[in-house]
Each structure stands twice: as C-alpha cells, then as structure tokens.
Amino acid sequence: MRRQAQNHIRHYLRKDVNRVVELALPVNADKRRAAEETVEKVIHGISSLFAGFDKDAFAKEKGSYMSLTSFIIAVAEAIKKNSKVASRLLLPYKRTDTAIVNSETSSRVDIALRCGDVKDEPKLFEANFDSSAEDKKQRENADRLYYEDVFALIEVKRHASASDEAGAFEQLVRYTREVYDKQHNRRFAWGLTICGLDLRVCVFGANYILASEKFDLKAESGRRQFVRMLVYWSFCEEHRLGYDPTVRRLKKLGCWEIDVPILGNPGPCSKANARVDTFYSNTVIISADRQFGRLTRCFLAGREKPKSSEHVKQIKHQVIIKDAWPEAEMDASNDMRDEVAHLSKIQRLMPDSSKANGAYPALEAGGRVCFSHDPRLRGSDDRVVEDNTRSLIGEIFDAINESEGDNREAVSPQINRIPYRVHKRIATSPIGEPLRRLESILELVIVVADAM
Numbered sequence: 001m002r003r004q005a006q007n008h009i010r011h012y013l014r015k016d017v018n019r020v021v022e023l024a025l026p027v028n029a030d031k032r033r034a035a036e037e038t039v040e041k042v043i044h045g046i047s048s049l050f051a052g053f054d055k056d057a058f059a060k061e062k063g064s065y066m067s068l069t070s071f072i073i074a075v076a077e078a079i080k081k082n083s084k085v086a087s088r089l090l091l092p093y094k095r096t097d098t099a100i101v102n103s104e105t106s107s108r109v110d111i112a113l114r115c116g117d118v119k120d121e122p123k124l125f126e127a128n129f130d131s132s133a134e135d136k137k138q139r140e141n142a143d144r145l146y147y148e149d150v151f152a153l154i155e156v157k158r159h160a161s162a163s164d165e166a167g168a169f170e171q172l173v174r175y176t177r178e179v180y181d182k183q184h185n186r187r188f189a190w191g192l193t194i195c196g197l198d199l200r201v202c203v204f205g206a207n208y209i210l211a212s213e214k215f216d217l218k219a220e221s222g223r224r225q226f227v228r229m230l231v232y233w234s235f236c237e238e239h240r241l242g243y244d245p246t247v248r249r250l251k252k253l254g255c256w257e258i259d260v261p262i263l264g265n266p267g268p269c270s271k272a273n274a275r276v277d278t279f280y281s282n283t284v285i286i287s288a289d290r291q292f293g294r295l296t297r298c299f300l301a302g303r304e305k306p307k308s309s310e311h312v313k314q315i316k317h318q319v320i321i322k323d324a325w326p327e328a329e330m331d332a333s334n335d336m337r338d339e340v341a342h343l344s345k346i347q348r349l350m351p352d353s354s355k356a357n358g359a360y361p362a363l364e365a366g367g368r369v370c371f372s373h374d375p376r377l378r379g380s381d382d383r384v385v386e387d388n389t390r391s392l393i394g395e396i397f398d399a400i401n402e403s404e405g406d407n408r409e410a411v412s413p414q415i416n417r418i419p420y421r422v423h424k425r426i427a428t429s430p431i432g433e434p435l436r437r438l439e440s441i442l443e444l445v446i447v448v449a450d451a452m
Contacts, residue, residue, distance in 0.1 A: 095144065177291040
C-alpha cells in the first residue's frame with residue numbers, strides 16, 4: 001500500500017499549482033460575494049488566534065493539533081456569527097491522531113473534518129447523551145471516525161523538510177483511496193498538508209493530484225489563504241466539495257438514490273436535455289477502490305423508491321448501473337468509444353429484442369452525467385454542466401495542458417498527462433449471476449466464450 005502510494009505521487013502529483021483554493025469558490029454570484037465578505041470579517045474577528053501559529057506550538061506534531069482544531073472551530077464560529085447564507089460549517093472531529101473504524105489499514109489520521117449543519121454549535125464533534133444513558137460502549141464509539149462521513153483529512157508534520165512533506169502526501173494518498181472506496185458519491189476529494197508551518201491545499205482527481213503553492217501560516221497572507229479555504233468550503237455548492245449531486249445517500253432509508261441520463265439526449269448538456277431516470281440501490285457490487293483511473297462503481301438497483309428502511313431490504317433489482325470516468329472526446333458526437341452509443345446502435349439494428357437476448361445487455365438508460373450548478377436557483381447561475389475533467393478543474397486543466405504541451409519529457413518526464421475524462425453512467429438489464437455461482441471450469445469457459 002505504501003509503495004503504491006509513493007508510485008502514485010511520482011506519476012500524478014503536481015506541486016505549486018495556482019488557483020487550487022479557488023476551485024471551491026461558489027459558482028453563484030451572491031454566494032461568492034458573501035464568501036469574500038465573510039473572509040474579511042473572519043480574519044478581523046479572530047486575529048488574536050493567529051498567535052497560536054508559532055514555532056513553539058508546532059514544536060511537537062501532536063502539540064499542533066489543538067492549535068489547528070481551535071482555529072478551525074473559531075473560523076466556524078465567526079462564519080455563523082457573520083453570515084446567514086453559509087451552506088454548512090466545517091468542523092473537526094474530537095479525536096485526533098486516531099484510527100478510522102472501517103479502515104483497511106491501521107494508519108492513524110491526524111485531523112479529520114466533517115460538514116456540519118449551520119445550526120450546529122461549532123465545537124469538537126462528539127455525541128450528546130442524556131445523563132440516563134448507561135451504554136458505555138455506545139459512549140466510547142459515538143465520536144469515532146468512519147470514512148463514509150469524513151469530508152477531508154489534514155496530515156500534519158513537524159518539519160517543512162522534503163522528506164516530511166513527501167510522507168504527508170503519501171499518507172493523504174492512502175487515506176483518500178479509502179474515501180473513494182467508502183463514499184460512492186465522490187467525484188474528487190480535498191486534503192491539506194501542514195509541514196512545519198507550511199500549508200498546502202490538495203485536490204485528488206481521477207488522474208491527478210494538484211497541490212497548491214506553500215502558504216506560510218506565520219505570515220498574514222498564508223493565514224488568509226487558510227481562512228479562505230474554510231470559508232469557501234462553507235459557502236460553495238455541494239459539487240464544489242467533490243460530491244455528486246446525482247448520487248444521493250438517503251441516510252434515513254439506508255440506500256442510494258441514483259439519477260441516470262435518459263437515452264437519446266442529443267448534443268451538449270442543457271436544461272432541455274438533462275432529463276434522468278431515478279433508481280434506488282441497496283447493493284454496491286463494485287466500489288471505486290482504486291484512486292486513479294476510471295473510478296468505476298457498479299450498483300444493483302430498482303425503479304421504485306422504498307417507503308421505509310424496512311422496505312429497502314426488499315428493493316427489486318431490475319438493472320445494473322455502471323458509473324465511471326473513462327477517457328473520451330470532448331465532442332460527444334465524435335466519441336467512438338462510447339458504450340451507450342454502441343448499445344443504442346445495436347438496439348436500432350436489432351429491433352427484435354429476442355435476437356439480442358443472451359448476446360447483448362439491454363440498454364435501459366445512460367449517457368454523460370450532467371447537473372445544474374445549483375438547482376435551487378433560477379437565472380444565469382442555474383447552468384447545466386457536463387461532469388468532466390474540464391468542468392472540475394477549469395482553467396487549471398487548460399493551463400497545465402498548454403504549459404506541458406507535447407514536450408512532456410522536458411517538462412515532467414515522470415508525471416502522467418491529465419487526460420480528458422467524462423463522467424458517464426449506464427443502466428442495463430438483465431442482471432446476470434455472480435461468477436462465484438459457477439460450479440466447474442467448464443462452465444467458466446462457456447461464460448468467457450459467450451462474452452467474447
């Protein structure tokens with residue numbers, strides 16, 4: 001795992017990338033303006049806390065956790081006090097330097113952040129119990145961390161040396177892989193490294209790690225960037241946090257609600273053609289357990305929304321939904337590798353479904369994923385966008401491609417290029433049988449031969 005993370009850093013990490021913090025800037029103009037105004041109010045209101053960012057406080061790695069978590073809470077308090085339009089509060093968990101309950105490794109994360117409700121009291125996150133509660137185990141486990149609930153992780157190192165920074169990146173890569181694995185609505189992820197008093201903001205995508213320039217927390221300019229990051233996260237739209245607005249975790253029901261593009265939507269994304277079929281899933285058969293590449297996820301799903309958590313167990317699986325980020329052409333009409341286009345063509349050429357049964361899956365829905373920047377708004381900010389590499393990192397994608405161009409060996413011989421990937425989703429039927437149900441090698445050979 002560690003060697004794999006180091007290999008990923010060699011091939012995907014780009015340091016000193018400009019405008020990484022701005023990737024969280026709200027799309028809506030009113031929200032953007034409110035966020036910038038709040039940054040100034042927060043900085044003015046908590047200036048006394050900046051004294052906590054000194055070398056003595058960071059002399060020991062664990063000693064810095066209290067300074068950092070206190071600072072993050074103070075920012076949340078200032079946001080709550082000075083703005084009525086924030087979407088959420090970014091709050092640290094009470095436990096620091098702790099293992100995550102459902103982690104595949106024994107690694108301990110330094111600081112984890114969660115998205116809290118604006119109505120929450122800004123404080124270290126811990127469960128509240130009545131005095132009559134006697135379940136000690138419940139008390140002990142209440143504030144433990146689960147990857148399903150973590151928004152971003154902060155890795156802290158004592159020194160600003162190259163080796164400490166490399167170690168911080170390596171740990172963030174390993175943690176972020178598990179975030180993708182456990183959060184089935186993650187499109188990209190955020191993380192922070194703080195080495196010595198140097199802060200870097202990181203974005204983890206399907207084929208890239210973008211690390212900002214160093215922000216010196218001893219300097220007013222560096223602290224301002226830290227505050228900006230926390231404020232932007234508090235104000236921005238959900239998709240700017242890295243979540244997928246078309247895949248929703250229904251906590252009360254205990255299932256996933258998934259929008260799949262309706263077939264035949266022509267041309268680029270727009271309000272007119274961004275129509276979807278909605279499915280409900282209680283079974284994830286493939287998670288995105290690899291951090292880089294297509295980030296493929298597969299769900300068994302049905303069309304009927306369960307009425308309660310008890311009904312979730314009885315969801316009738318009617319389709320398999322595949323969600324992935326393959327490399328693709330910018331122009332959808334020229335995308336010769338598009339799976340939906342191929343299956344649509346087969347259905348047109350073989351209108352008699354009996355001829356295709358057993359040979360090809362039936363296409364129920366599918367296409368490029370599109371969503372509104374903010375479905376609650378009307379007007380110019382209510383733009384429908386296609387979910388792709390360009391829409392995720394914007395000008396950074398263009399700047400990197402322009403600066404590196406064809407001369408990759410001279411610019412960055414080890415770093416992989418950033419390909420253009422498009423978020424696609426497809427629902428097909430019928431649902432096949434798991435390979436584990438095969439009873440002999442002969443049956444496996446027959447299945448493979450049929451698939452070929």
